[in-house]
Amino acid sequence: MQHVEMRVVDGRPRLIEVNARIGGDMIGHLVRLATGIDLPKAAADLACGHSPDLTPTRRGAAGIRMLYPAASGTLTERQINQPFAAHTPWLRQVQWVRQVGDQLLLPPEGDLFTARAGFCIVTGRDTAEVNERLDTAVDEFTVTTQADR
Known part of the structure; x- marks a missing residue:
C-alpha cells in the first residue's frame, strides 16, 4: 500500500510525496464510500502478514x-x-x-x-x-x- 501525491504544474505532473502508507485525513473514508474497500483494514491485514480483501463492493x-x-x-x-x-x-x-x-x-x-x-x-x-x-x-x-x- 502506498500514498502518492502529484500536482500538475505548467501542464506537467510533479511528484510531491511517496510513502508506504494509506492517504491521510479523510482519504480512507472516501475510498470506502466510492468502492467499499476498507483501506485501514487492508493496511492492518498487510502489517499482520495477511492478504487484504481489495474486492470493490461498489463502483x-x-x-x-x-x-x-x-x-x-x-x-x-x-x-x-x-x-x-x-x-x-x-x-x-x-x-x-x-x-x-x-x-x-x-x-x-x-x-x-x-x-x-x-x-x-x-x-x-x-x-x-x-x-x-x-x-x-x-x-x-x-x-x-x-x-x-
Whole structure:
C-alpha cells in the first residue's frame, strides 16, 4: 500500500510525496464510500502478514470540499440550508471543525488548516458528478467572519 501525491504544474505532473502508507485525513473514508474497500483494514491485514480483501463492493466516486470563509476573522456564523441537507442523499457528511467565536486565519496570516471551518463529503457515479455536486453543496453553506480590530 502506498500514498502518492502529484500536482500538475505548467501542464506537467510533479511528484510531491511517496510513502508506504494509506492517504491521510479523510482519504480512507472516501475510498470506502466510492468502492467499499476498507483501506485501514487492508493496511492492518498487510502489517499482520495477511492478504487484504481489495474486492470493490461498489463502483462510484466520492469527494470532499473544505469550507473556508471569504476573509480572516472571528467566525460569526456557520450553517447549512437544512432543507437541502435533509433531502439530499448524496450529501454524505457535513462536519464543522470550528465553533462560532473561533479565529479563522487565511494565508498569509494563517494556513488552510487555521482557516478551515468545516467540510462536506458527497458521492456520485463518477468524478464529474461528484465535482458538480460539491459545487452545488458549497452554495448551500454559510461561513461568515467578522474582521478583527
